[in-house]
Amino acid sequence: MKTRLNSEIKIESFIKILSYLVGLIGFVSIYRFVDLIFLLTFISLFIISIVLDAKQISITKTWLINLFSLLLIAFALTNINLNDPVKPLVESLLVLLAIKFLDKKSAKDYMQICLLSVLIFTGSALFSLSIEFAFYLMMLILLLSLTFLTLTFFSEDRKLILKISLIKSLVIKSLIVSLITIPLTLLLFLILPRSSFPLLSFLSRETALTGFSDSIQLGKVSNIQTDDSVIMRVNIKQIEPTRLYWRGIVLTNFDGTKWSNINSENLPQQLSKIQGEVINYTIYLEPYYNKYLFFLDIPFFKSLGKITILADLTAQLDETINRRIKYEAISIIVDKYNEENLDKSKYLQLPEIKDKRLIEKVTELTTNKNDEQSALAIMNFLKNYKYSLKNLPISSSPLEDFLFTYKYGNCEYFASAMAVMLRIKGIPSRIIGGYKGGRYNNIGKYYVITQKDAHVWVEAYLDNVGWVRFDPTPPIIDSSNDIFSVLYKLRIFFDTINYYWNAMVINYDFSKQMQIVNNIRHTLKKSYVDLVNIREFSQYILFFLLTILTLTTIILLRKKIKRKTPSERILNEFLYKLKKLGYTKNKNEGLEEFAQKITNSHIRDDALIFIKNLESFIYKDKEMSTSDYKRLKSLLRNIKEK
Amino acid sequence: MLSKNQAIDTIINYLSNYLHGKTKALRLSLITFFSKGHLLIEDLPGLGKTTLAIAIAKSFGLQLGRIQCTSDLLPSDITGLSIYNKALGTFEFHKGPIFNNIVLVDEINRATPKTQSALLEVMGEKQVTIEGKTYKMNKPFFVIATQNPIEQFGTFPLPESQLDRFTMKISIGYGSRLDEMQILKSGSKREELYHLEPILNKDDILVIQQEIQDKVYLSEKVLNYILDIVEATRNNKFCIGGISTRGILAISSTAKAKAYFSGRDFVIPEDIKELAEYTIPHRIIFKEELDTLTKKEIVLSLIEKISVPV
Structure with a gap:
């Protein structure tokens, strides 16, 4: 790259530098995800091109390189499979980009370099959406607008000499273009219907609000239980809503104000003696920036993969759920199950109890009663308390305040009180967090579960029976949604459309048929169905293919015009x-x-x-x-x- | 590039002084001449055909021959014949009037078919075989034939197959009032024409003819345009027979000459289009007997339907 008198530069050299930068961004965004051979191919061809350009040599025998690259592309494309079609495509694009650097001559070639880089960059979004992505995106927008501006000069006169002042004004212009573009794009994201593709989800991660969390601090939950936003939709046959407990997390450790989770053993469970109604269902879980998956109590698990299944019958993904996911599951609707070889001590942990009234109350309720009777007595005692979401007792001893002073609270108080009282009595207990009930959508045949359905309940371990579910919270009188109101019907209607869109468009993928076949085979072989395939990739693939399709169309049209x-x-x-x-x-x-x-x-x-x-x-x-x-x-x- | 096309403009300007109102006819004649073709002028007598021929011959310094056709004209009157030379005791070939550079054949339709075909054969072959011996025509060789469109009695109209041998068929027409006023004032300039100084010599002419043939470019687009026209005449409801292959060659060679005259070394569609009324109608065999004007109109309307390549 020869500069003249330090204040002038040949337009061709300038364009070359720009194109190398654009290509480099495409490469940097993707290099962590491609195979070594493609990495080395790209880097070596890239360096060769730079050296050749610097020495102003143009190679004539490109056919050898082209042949080699074609072989590489063929190799990459043979690796295409249904699970991960993106990687081979991106690898082929990388090779194409590298070749393009070798014989770039006309404005058209530089356009193609930009296009390939954009494609590769789009591909990178399918692998990871980290904060670097935003950075590269900005850089790419800036560089592309600068390149296109310069290309308009270049196509007029290849021999043009650019003055530094002109370059400065070009840079400023493209900066302005980028600065205008980026906020407009953001605005579009706000205005447009939310797509399932979380291009900028990292921006909204902190603000995500859910009725569900890893731990329960008494009284800290503010107005979540009036939040109407949807957490999940479940395609399931109609069941009495009071029987629906959506299990999400099990909390075992109480410190007086807060329930938290001691890491549960990662053990495959031994469930063999459960009798009950078997339910198949599909869950569409909205992104809620946590990793727990919800299942109808009590779920069966088989598949492992990306899911960690815990011994307490909960499951979680290895990463946060920042996009809509779909999973199929199978459950048996019962309120008790047996767990063998239980370490009871873990479920009898109690903080130091200062208030003797609590112990006295437990004694009063459970004297001369066996475990089951005691549990029922405690539950019935709590049912007399009032349910409220306002002015909750918040102090260093919220439980005692709830029981003896306020006598009202939300489900967290009820469940905590019962679990603690059970432990005082010597019955192992734990708190289960999740959702309860849901509203059935008759049009779409599915349940909608919203944030305000968030719920906690208690499981007590009774000897010879196992874990038994107790829900001490008195029934909530829900008057917010009058099911006869027009507004409510309208909401149901739009939700149905939304549901079908997700079920049929966003989550559609071509491996579905294969899975159905596999599932049938599995079902025939075994008596249980596993949790199949969290298809986080399907929507990306769809997006990627659409992008490629669009760009190909544009290129073809351009060629037609170019002719x-x-x-x-x-x-x-x-x-x-x-x-x-x-x-x-x-x-x-x-x-x-x-x-x-x-x-x-x-x-x-x-x-x-x-x-x-x-x-x-x-x-x-x-x-x-x-x-x-x-x-x-x-x-x-x-x-x-x- | 084109070396002599300036000279052509000079000639046309120069001769226009002698040929009042015949500039167009002169131009068409020269196009035919330089595209190595032959010209048929269909016109009433006394409108300046002979003057035109003399002017062309003299301005190039070429020999002019003239044949006045009558029904008793014999082929040998045109080609020449062998006569016994007593002194040498051998037959000597005496060349006929056809052995000139420019031959004016007046009222060709009055000659008998036998004579006509002998003449047309010479035009096509540019050589003549008499008593087993072949004689080449002079170069350049240019025949200007005339025929009277009105007189029908005692004539032998040329059949279409014979007409096809003429590159162009034109008519001079009456001069304008202004032109004829000019002629009246200054009198005929026929005499002066005989004393014209040649502007180009024989070699120059051959060079120009060769340049037109070799150096003027006919792009595929324009070739397709020609073939479109040809096809249209062949598939037309008024026509039995369309343009022949010889006709196609005539169209392209005249178009090249016209391009050359305009200072271009490539043919544009207009070159073809503008000459079409002179190069095409006489080659087509129409279903009915039509007069010249109607033929021309049909051909032109045909061409108007063909889109011009750009």
Whole structure:
């Protein structure tokens, strides 16, 4: 890259530098995800191109490199499979980009470099959406706008010398373009219906609000239970809502104000003796920025993969759920199950109890009763308390305040009180967090579970029976949604549309058929169905394919337009201009013949001059150079009424 | 590039002084001449055909021969014949008037078919075989034939197959009132024409003819345009027979010559279009007997339907 006098630079060199930067961004965004061979191929070809450009050598025998690259692409494409079609595609694109660097000559080639980089960059979004992505995106937008601006100069005159001042103004212009573009894009994201593709989800991660969390601090939950936003939709047959407990997390450790989770053993469970109704269902879980998955109590698990299944019958993903996911599951609706070899001590942990009234109360309720009777007594005692979401007792001893002073609270108080009282009695207990119930959508045949359905309940371990579910919270009188109101019906209707969109469009993927076949085989072999395939990739793939399709269409259209030679283009401009001036050429007229008919003598003479200059390119098949084109352009500009 | 096209403009300007109102006819004649073709002028007598021929011959310094056709004209009157030379005791070939550079054949339709075909054969082959011996025509060789469109009695109209041998068929027409006023004022300039100084010599003419043939470019677009026209005449409801292959060659060679005259080394569609009324109608065999004007109109309307390549 030779600069002249430090204040001027050849436009070709400038474009080259820009194109290398653009290519580099594409590469950097993707390099962590591609195989070593493609990495090395790209890097070596990239460096070779830079060296060749620096020494101003152009290689003539590119066929060898092309052949090698084609082989690499073929190799990459043979690796395409249903699970991960993106990687081979991105790898092939990387090789294409590297080749493109070797023989870049015209403005078209630089355009293709930009295009390939954008494609690769889009591909990178499918692998990871980290904060770097945003950074690269900004850089890419900036560089691309600068490149396109410069290319307009370049296509006019390849030999142009750019002054530093001009470059500065170009940079400023493209900065402005980028600065305008980025907020507008953000605005679009707010206005447009939310797509399932979380391109900028990291921006909203902190603000995500859910009725569900890893731990329960008494009284800290504010107005979540009035939040109508949907957490999940479940495609399931209609069941009495009071029987629906959506299990999410098990909390075992209480410190007086807060329940938290001691890491549960990662053990495959031994469930063999459960009898009950078997339910198959599909859950569409909204992104809620935690990793717990919800299942109808009590779930069966089999598949492992990306899911960690805990011994307490909960499951979680290895990463946060920041996009809508779909999973299928199977459950048996019972309120008890047995767990063998239970370490009871873990479920008897209690903080130091200062208030003797609590112990007295437990004694009073459970004297001369076996475990089951005691549990029922405690639950019935708590059922007399009132349910409230306002003015909750918040103090260092919220439980005692709830029991003996306020006598009202939300489900967390009820469940905590019961679990603690059970532990005082010596019955192992724990708190289960999740959702309860849901509203059935008759049109779509699915349950909608919203944030305000968030719920906690208690499981007590009774000898010879196992874990038994107790829900001490008194029934909530829900009057917020009058099911007869028009608004409510409208909401149901829109939710149904939303549901079908997610179920049929967003989550559709071509491996579905394969899975159905597999599932049938599994079902036949075994008596249980596993949790199948969290398809987080399906929506990305759809997006990626759509992008590629769109861009290919654009390229093809561009090629079609490009097929017009410069002489045809300028002729069309000429004819258009004269049409505007009121002279239309008939199909059966020759150009000179047409011009001779022009009544305005100024226009006629100028048009004739133009035509005489243009004719040799049309009828002599002469190649039109840039200077010819410019000359004709200026002649064309000359044509006007005087 | 084109070396002599300036000279052609000079000639046309120069001769226009002698041929009042015949500039167009002169131009068409020269196009035919330089495209190595032959010209048929269909016109009433006394409109300046002979003057035109003399002017062309003299301005190029070429020999002019003239044949006045009558029904008793024999082929040998045109080609020449062998006569016994007593002194040498051998037959000597005496060249006929056809052995000139420019031959004016007046009222060709009055000659008998036998004579006509002998003449047309010479035009096509540019050589003549008499008593087993072949004689080449001079170069350049240009025949200007005339025929009277009105007189029908005792004539033998040329059949279409014979007409096809003429590259162009033109008519001079009456001069304008202004032109004829000019002629009246200054009198006929026929005499002066005989004393014209040649502007180009024979070699120059051959060079120009060769340049037109070799150096003027006919792009595929324009070739397709020609073939479109040809096809249209062949599939037309008024026509039995369309343009022949010889006709196609005539169209392209005249178009090249016209391009050359305009200072271009490539043919544009207008070159073809503007000459079409002279190069095409006489080659087409129409279903009905039509007069010249109607033929021309049909051909032109045909061409108007064909889109011009740009």
